[in-house]
Amino acid sequence: MTTGDGILTGDESKWRCSGCDVPLVISKVEVSYLGSSFPVDLARCPTCGLVFIPEELATGRMLDVEQQLEDK
Amino acid sequence: MDQKSLRILEEKCIQDCAPACTAGCPAHVDVKKMTAAVGNGDVSTALEAFMRAVPFPGIISHVCDRPCEDVCIYNEIGNPIAIRAIERTCVEQGSRPDFNKLRRPQRSERVAIVGGGISGLTAAHDLARKGYRVTVYESADRLGGRLWRADRNYLPAEVIEADLAVLPDLDVEVRLGTEISVPLTELRAEFDAVYVATGAGEAGVMGLPADDHGNAVVDPITFSTSIDGVFAGGGLLWGPEMHSSITSISEGRRAGISIDRYLQEVSLTASRTGEGPYESCLYTDLEGVEGRPRIEIGHPDDGYEWYEAMLEAKRCLQCECMECVKVCQYLEDYKKYPRKYVREIYNNLSIVQGTRHANRFINSCSVCGLCAEVCPTDLDMGEVVLDARRTMVEQGRMPPSAHDFALRDMAFSNSDKFAMAKNPPGSDSSNYVLFPGCQLAASSPGQVEKLYSHLTTSLSNDQVGMMLGCCGAPANWAGRSDKFDEAINRWRQELESMGNPTIVLPCSSCFQVFKTALPDIQIVSLWELLDDKEIVPEPATGEPRTVSIHDPCTTRHETGIHDSIRRMVDKIGYEVDELEASRERTSCCSYGGHTWLANKDLSNRIVERRINESDADYVTYCAMCRDFFAAKGKRTLHILDLLFEPDVDVRATRTGPGYSQRHENRARLKRHLLRDIWGETMDGDERFEEIELRMSAEVAASLDERLILIEDIQRVIEHAERTERRLVNNETGHLLAYTRPEAVTYWVEYLPTDDGAFEIFNAYSHRMEIPGSDES
Numbered sequence: 001m002t003t004g005d006g007i008l009t010g011d012e013s014k015w016r017c018s019g020c021d022v023p024l025v026i027s028k029v030e031v032s033y034l035g036s037s038f039p040v041d042l043a044r045c046p047t048c049g050l051v052f053i054p055e056e057l058a059t060g061r062m063l064d065v066e067q068q069l070e071d072k
Numbered sequence: 073m074d075q076k077s078l079r080i081l082e083e084k085c086i087q088d089c090a091p092a093c094t095a096g097c098p099a100h101v102d103v104k105k106m107t108a109a110v111g112n113g114d115v116s117t118a119l120e121a122f123m124r125a126v127p128f129p130g131i132i133s134h135v136c137d138r139p140c141e142d143v144c145i146y147n148e149i150g151n152p153i154a155i156r157a158i159e160r161t162c163v164e165q166g167s168r169p170d171f172n173k174l175r176r177p178q179r180s181e182r183v184a185i186v187g188g189g190i191s192g193l194t195a196a197h198d199l200a201r202k203g204y205r206v207t208v209y210e211s212a213d214r215l216g217g218r219l220w221r222a223d224r225n226y227l228p229a230e231v232i233e234a235d236l237a238v239l240p241d242l243d244v245e246v247r248l249g250t251e252i253s254v255p256l257t258e259l260r261a262e263f264d265a266v267y268v269a270t271g272a273g274e275a276g277v278m279g280l281p282a283d284d285h286g287n288a289v290v291d292p293i294t295f296s297t298s299i300d301g302v303f304a305g306g307g308l309l310w311g312p313e314m315h316s317s318i319t320s321i322s323e324g325r326r327a328g329i330s331i332d333r334y335l336q337e338v339s340l341t342a343s344r345t346g347e348g349p350y351e352s353c354l355y356t357d358l359e360g361v362e363g364r365p366r367i368e369i370g371h372p373d374d375g376y377e378w379y380e381a382m383l384e385a386k387r388c389l390q391c392e393c394m395e396c397v398k399v400c401q402y403l404e405d406y407k408k409y410p411r412k413y414v415r416e417i418y419n420n421l422s423i424v425q426g427t428r429h430a431n432r433f434i435n436s437c438s439v440c441g442l443c444a445e446v447c448p449t450d451l452d453m454g455e456v457v458l459d460a461r462r463t464m465v466e467q468g469r470m471p472p473s474a475h476d477f478a479l480r481d482m483a484f485s486n487s488d489k490f491a492m493a494k495n496p497p498g499s500d501s502s503n504y505v506l507f508p509g510c511q512l513a514a515s516s517p518g519q520v521e522k523l524y525s526h527l528t529t530s531l532s533n534d535q536v537g538m539m540l541g542c543c544g545a546p547a548n549w550a551g552r553s554d555k556f557d558e559a560i561n562r563w564r565q566e567l568e569s570m571g572n573p574t575i576v577l578p579c580s581s582c583f584q585v586f587k588t589a590l591p592d593i594q595i596v597s598l599w600e601l602l603d604d605k606e607i608v609p610e611p612a613t614g615e616p617r618t619v620s621i622h623d624p625c626t627t628r629h630e631t632g633i634h635d636s637i638r639r640m641v642d643k644i645g646y647e648v649d650e651l652e653a654s655r656e657r658t659s660c661c662s663y664g665g666h667t668w669l670a671n672k673d674l675s676n677r678i679v680e681r682r683i684n685e686s687d688a689d690y691v692t693y694c695a696m697c698r699d700f701f702a703a704k705g706k707r708t709l710h711i712l713d714l715l716f717e718p719d720v721d722v723r724a725t726r727t728g729p730g731y732s733q734r735h736e737n738r739a740r741l742k743r744h745l746l747r748d749i750w751g752e753t754m755d756g757d758e759r760f761e762e763i764e765l766r767m768s769a770e771v772a773a774s775l776d777e778r779l780i781l782i783e784d785i786q787r788v789i790e791h792a793e794r795t796e797r798r799l800v801n802n803e804t805g806h807l808l809a810y811t812r813p814e815a816v817t818y819w820v821e822y823l824p825t826d827d828g829a830f831e832i833f834n835a836y837s838h839r840m841e842i843p844g845s846d847e848s
Contacts, residue, residue, distance in 0.1 A: 018800040018807060033840045034472070042842075050797055051842050052808070053819065058838040059778075066839050070471030071428045 011054045012043030020047040034069050073459065078418045084451040085411035086353050091391035093155060095352035096143035098322035101125040103140060103155055103388070110158055110385035115378065118385075119166030122159050126321060127197045128190060128235040129168075131219060133160035134227045136318045139349060145356055145391060150363025153388050154376075157369060161381035172241055176203035181335045184209065184263040186252050186278070189217025190317050191306030192269035193239065194324030195331070200242035202332055207245040207263070209252055215239070217271055218307070218315065225373045255279055260301050265331045268297075269306040269324065280304055287311050293347070294340045295327040301334060303327045322348055355448040356391040396443035396453070399659070401678045402667065403443065403453065406433055410443070410451055417460045421467070428469065434460045435474045435670035438678070439549065440625035440660035454665070461551030472815060473839060475550030477779045478666050480814075481731070485510040485542035486559060488755065490738040493539040493566040496528060497750055501571030502537030506598075509579035510542040512712075514734035515695035517741035519712045523598075524745070527576065530607040537570050538749075539563075540742055543582040544589070549665045560589045567593055576601055578712075580626040580633065580694060581664070599693060599711070603636035611644045612718040618647040619709070620686040622701070624694035625660040637693055637711060644714050649688050663696040679704050689724055699728025730772065732782035760790035764829035771832055780818060780835050787813050788820040789830050806833055815839060 016023045024043035029051055031040050043052040053062070073081075089095075093103040102121045109118035119129065126132045136156050144152035183199050185192040188210030200206045214220070216232050239246065252259060256279055260266050268278055268288070280288045281298050288308045290296060295303045305323035307315065326347050333340050367384040369376060376384065396410060397403045406413070413433070420430035439454035464470040485491065490513070495502045506527055508520045528536045544559030563586070567575065574594035577583045586595045602608045621641065627633045634655045641648055653659055659682055662668050662675040683690070683706035690708040692698050701708040702725065713723035729737060739754075746752040763786045767775075775785070792798040792809030799808040801821075810819045821834040 014802050015799040015808065016802060018798045019796045024799075029842060031840050031842050045799075048797070049843065050799065051810075052799055053810070053838065053842065055819070055834065055836045058819065058836045062838045062840050066473065067471075068427075070473060071431050072426075 011056075012052050015043070015052050017045035017048060017050050019050070020045055022047055024052055033066055034072075036069055036072075073414075073418050073421060073456075073463070075418075078414060081414040081451065081456060082411050084447075084449045085393075085409060085414070086355060086449060087393045087409045088411055089354040089393075090352055091354050091356070092143040092145050092352040093140035093153075093391075095350050095354075097125070097140045098316070098319045098349045099125040099325065101140065101155075101159075103153075104390055106162065107153065107155075107158060107385040107388035108390060110162065110381055111388070113378075113382060115162050115166035115381075116169075118158075119162040120169045122162055123169060123171070126318075127194055127238065128321070129159065129163045130231040130235045131190065131227065132156075132318060132321065133163050134231055135219070135222060137316050139316075139318070143352070145358065146363065146387070146389065148358055149361060151366040154366055154369070154384050157376050158381050158385050160375040161378055164375060165378050165381075171201065175201050175242070179203040179205070179335075181205065181264040182207065182262075183331060183335075184259055184266045186259070186266065186268045187217065187270035187306070187308075188212070188215040188246070188248075189269055189271055189306060189320065190219060191320035191324035191327075192217075192267060193236065194321045195267045195269065195305075195328040196244050197238065197242060198325055198328035199331060200239075200244045202328075204332075204335070205245075206242075207247065208239075209247050209250045211249065211251045213249050215246060215248070219317070252278070256299055256302050260299060264301065265334055266302045267295075267324075267327050267331060268302065268304040268308065269320075269327075270308055272307040272310065272312040278304075278308075280308075285311055293344050294330040295323065296330060296334075296340065303330055303334075354391055355393045355395070356389065357395060358389075361389065393448065395446045395448065396451075399442055399446055399653070399657075401681055402437055402674060405436075405674055405677070410447075410453055410456075413453065414456055417456060421460060421463050431464075431471055431474070432670060434464070435471070436665075436667055436674055438625070438660035438662055438664035438667045440664050441628055442625065442657070442659055445628065445656055457665070458548070458551065461549075462553060463551075465551040465553075470551060474670055475546070475552070475666050476815060477731075478546040478669055479550055479552065479555065481734075482510070482542045482544070482546040482555070482559070484735055485540075485738060486562070489735070490742050491541035492742055492746075493537070493541075493570060494745075494750060495537045495570055496535050499535045499537075501535060502573035503534040503571075504531060504576050505537040505539045505567070505570055505573040506576045507539045507541075507543070507582060509577070509582045509695075510738065511699075511734075512578055512695040512710075513540065513738050513741050515699055515728050515737070516710065516712065517737045517744075519710075519716050520741055521744060521748075522716045523578070523712065524749075526607075526609050531605070535573075536576075537573060538745060539566060539570075539575070540738070540745075543579075543585040545581045545585050546666070548585065556589075560585075564590055564593070578693070580624045580630065583630070583633075584626045597630065597633045597636070599636045599640065600632050603639055608640050608643060609715045611715050615720070616645045616647065618649050618688050619691045620649050620651050620688040621654060622651065622661075622682070622690045622692040622697055622708070623654055623658040624692060624697050625658055625664055626694075628656050628658060631655070633693075640711065641691060641714070646691070646714075649686060651685050653685065661694070661697040661700040663700060668700070676704075683708075695728075702727055730776040731779060732775070735781065735783065760786040763789055765789075765832055766825065766829055767832040771834065775835055778836060780837055784813070784816075784818045784837075785820050785822075785832060785835055787811060788818050788835075789822060792820075793824075812841070817842065 012024050025046050026041050028039045029042040030037050094100050105121040106118040123129050138156050140155050141152040146152045182205045185196045185208045188208050196206045196208050215236055283289055288304045290304050295305045297304050305327045306320045330340050367380045416430045420428045437457040441454050444450050444452035506524055513520050544556045547555035576598050578598040662678040668675040679700050683701050693711045698708045698710045707724040709724050717723045743754050788809050788811045791811045806821050808821045816837050818837045822830045822832050825831055
């Protein structure tokens with residue numbers, strides 16, 4: 001998973017932050033696993049920082065990267 | 073695993089051993105490769121395989137004394153494969169490979185070969201190909217020596233001539249009609265090395281040390297004589313009674329190796345095992361193999377037609393062991409065999425930087441021990457794999473996702489939610505304590521209650537206590553010695569505080585854990601206890617039917633348990649149609665070793681393979697075996713179903729509970745037992761556990777598939793509702809929230825209902841960390 005590498009699914013426009021009542025915006029988020037971290041473009045609340053990870057990302061590319069890192 | 077233990081393990085696996093034919097051949101012709109190629113109609117590949125071992129293929133395929141056929145294992149079921157006749161077809165039909173292309177650059181050293189028989193010519197051939205300048209001295213007026221004494225119909229002159237034509241191509245200098253009249257020391261002074269292969273009875277003449285029979289005496293490995301740089305072999309060593317062209321070739325080749333090493337000034341003796349004929353260590357199972365008749369040759373002096381050779385070659389059994397691979401889906405799936413696997417595991421553990429490709433392989437074994445059971449040398453891949461897992465944990469390189477779910481399940485079972493140890497009411501010690509284990513309690517909590525009640529009634533002179541928890545097997549499978557020892561120490565202390573009762577075990581995995589980790593405590597299998605004390609409950613149903621018994625893999629060597637189970641099934645009135653792989657040959661359901669967690673596809677194949685071994689309903693005595701088989705539609709009964717349940721058909725088709733329900737069942741069992749037997753109540757639930765969830769069957773199935781528990785979802789909702797940190801969908805109004813209680817982040821899409829519960833629409837998880845996911 002690299003920065004801005006096709007992980008936006010379009011689903012993010014359907015969600016907004018419930019607490020802050022604002023739409024989500026795409027921004028760089030630092031994700032990490034097993035000591036490796038890297039910036040990823042994710043939808044998040046511009047006010048409180050709550051992040052949105054769509055199901056396809058969690059069960060797809062994110063899982064692949066997790067498994068690759070586990071075998072490093 | 074260090075290099076030494078790797079080598080010991082590698083050598084234990086005999087799959088790579090040469091088959092009997094190749095081992096028994098002094099020149100080690102790769103017969104398997106040759107017959108496989110001929111069987112495929114590829115005589116040139118076959119001839120190349122033959123000629124790698126034999127430089128004069130025409131001669132050998134006519135006159136070889138065929139030690140290969142004497143030891144061919146086909147002898148046990150019929151006539152051996154006609155290997156020599158197949159070789160002859162290869163020579164007659166195939167095109168000779170041009171080995172000259174592989175000839176090494178010319179060297180300056182000169183080698184004299186005394187004697188132009190087949191042994192001397194083999195040495196000449198090999199050394200010339202290695203680049204040495206070779207001169208052959210032959211006293212007669214043609215090369216070939218004793219070969220010319222053979223019947224010309226048996227060995228035609230043109231066959232000899234065709235084979236020997238290779239020598240001029242290799243620039244071997246031949247001096248015919250030349251008797252060596254000078255002492256060998258003088259000849260040696262002229263050349264850098266000498267090979268004496270003058271044939272039987274010439275040792276004395278040549279001035280070499282000889283034995284009482286006049287045969288030359290040489291080092292049996294290197295063929296060196298007492299004269300430095302002079303080597304001897306062939307008929308000279310054996311006398312006139314024995315004659316074997318293939319042995320002559322073997323000795324000429326081995327002498328050639330020695331001369332090459334001598335001239336390069338390296339060790340003559342290093343790594344020279346397995347030269348010459350030896351007994352094969354390969355095992356090949358012939359059970360069920362029916363011998364087919366040999367394709368006969370019209371006249372003894374004739375060869376096969378090519379199609380006859382092909383048919384005969386197809387008769388070759390292509391000897392191999394593969395005993396373990398044949399019975400194990402796991403070993404079969406990875407397409408190799410233990411000798412290769414142990415090397416891959418060793419390499420995987422040795423990687424400092426880079427991808428560890430064998431992680432999943434190591435975590436996919438069910439450690440059931442069937443491989444060791446069928447292995448001719450008792451190699452146990454399960455032990456190798458468990459050792460590797462412990463090393464991975466020590467190195468900090470065990471993939472966190474591999475065993476995490478099972479370890480958390482174990483932690484739940486050994487928390488106050490489930491674990492307890494109680495003497496019977498009114499007693500401060502016990503003679504017996506029932507330990508149902510985590511999965512029987514999870515799968516059939518009601519049966520555990522009935523069982524405890526039955527034991528307290530039928531063992532009325534004894535004090536029967538109850539102990540709930542997980543034995544620690546998952547930690548052992550996960551390579552987590554720390555967590556395993558922690559569990560074991562706990563049970564040791566609990567048992568001590570109960571007056572060291574005999575622990576009664578329905579689960580055979582628990583049985584093995586207690587048996588091996590706590591050898592000083594008294595254990596008994598529930599099934600043997602019921603059988604021995606004749607306290608088998610009166611079955612609720614006795615309708616006769618035929619069943620097959622699936623023995624759990626952890627009972628592999630527990631013959632007493634196997635017998636007790638069969639006596640009980642018989643007493644219930646059932647016929648048993650034994651599976652071919654039962655008792656010590658039984659296989660794992662894929663729960664063992666966490667195969668089901670590490671490799672779901674493999675797990676499915678394992679279950680499918682096992683449940684298709686018989687059409688009869690299965691009876692087993694492990695809750696997980698039962699639930700795994702039933703989940704794939706196999707009618708499977710736990711033996712407690714036969715004893716305690718009135719409607720066996722309902723029990724046989726029942727799907728086991730999901731993972732959340734397993735937790736719930738364990739907790740409920742403890743609550744019931746405390747209430748009904750000890751008159752106690754359990755401590756209150758945590759805040760999140762009071763959250764009521766609703767979901768469709770599809771969503772529930774998806775949660776189970778994704779190993780997401782109800783309690784995980786309750787945690788997310790409790791957190792989201794308390795902190796109001798959640799997303800809302802513009803179209804559906806659904807809420808989406810996430811939290812990370814420990815190592816996994818759970819996402820839940822939900823909506824509150826009017827009556828204070830929560831409807832769940834979806835849930836998923838990941839292990840990668842994102843900011844702000846920690847529970848607070």
